[in-house]
Amino acid sequence: MGLTARPDRQLVTVAPQSQEGWVATRLDFLVNWGRANSLWPMPFGTACCAIEFMATAASKYDLARFGMERMSFSPRQADVLICAGRVPFKLAPVIRRIWQQMLQPKWCISMGACASSGGMFDNYAVVQGIDTIIPVDVYVPGCPPRPEGLIYGIMMLQEKVKRERMSDERLRDEMEPDPTSKLYIPASAIDELSEPFGNSVHQTRSGL
């Protein structure tokens, strides 16, 4: 009623027993507020980070405060993919398939050093960061991150969700790497950038 007609001075009072209770806001704000406070996580736990994730979901840290207590073990009913732990190459097509099965709007949190960058596992079996497979919204550092760290990452994701605009037409675009794009980096250039470093200088790809 408040949205259709100008409220009558006499009708709207400050007396609690006769509150009319109307609110006017941007639709963006309302939708984002609703989304940000009931993100349903899809837990993708592969290693020790998953233990910290369980601790975060349990009673002491209580993920329910953020509307995330409902773990969705079906990707089709999930909003945010939380990748907790290292991803070996054998799992790479699996996590990409899960991401493709999730419906828009969807977000992704990369939890811990291994999911974000491969971490200490700079070897033949482990994907060097899940952002080489799927887009990531928030990276949580740590090995593994404490529950407070994950909660901080979740709150950052909530901030990001609250700033989304529906008028942004490209917001939900899903892009495959496009070789004609100016932002495209060819595989050879990626190899050049990721040459051995640190204590791996004696490792060559030819093996000799």
Place this chain on the structure above:
Amino acid sequence: MNPSAERIREKFPTAFVRAEVIWAETTVYLHPESVGDVVRYLHDDEAERYDYLSDVTAVEYRDLELPLQVVWHLRSLPFRRFLRLKAEIPRGAPLSVPSVYPIYKGADWLERECYDMFGIEFVGHPDLRRILMWEQYAEGYPLRKDFPLRGRFSRSEQLRQALAAEPESRYSMTELTIADAFEDLPLEMRQRLAGGEKTGE
């Protein structure tokens, strides 16, 4: 020293190389081709009764002559004995040892893992495929000393090959079914399954 070592030396003088004791654990070195016979004896003989195979694995040393050792860990539950068998494979010789799968069914995945990581062929294994790496993995055998830590292909090529395959091709649904193993189950379990038993849920 485990008394089985002495008996192996007497019964299989051509197979026996040497025996040693380290930290109260006996290791018997054998010629690779005769491992099957010795394990068969250790399993079947009434005085030995090694009825439990703990592990099958391999080690590569920086040894110029005998770089690779294949290792079997046997345990005798009735006599509470532990015996380690080793077969040294000389450089240049074919990487092949007899499979102990006909004696211990549990050797199935252990030998597949050893094949996957070292490329050792277990002669007589019914289904020698890769088990940890996917079956199309083309970079070699990761636990060999000459295998570079980051693999042989570039990161982008590794990722391209990993993503090129469908997940279903790596995780065989037929392997997960118990229908094939139905005849091997105990009678009591077969009856329960055939009766369509409800679980407690």
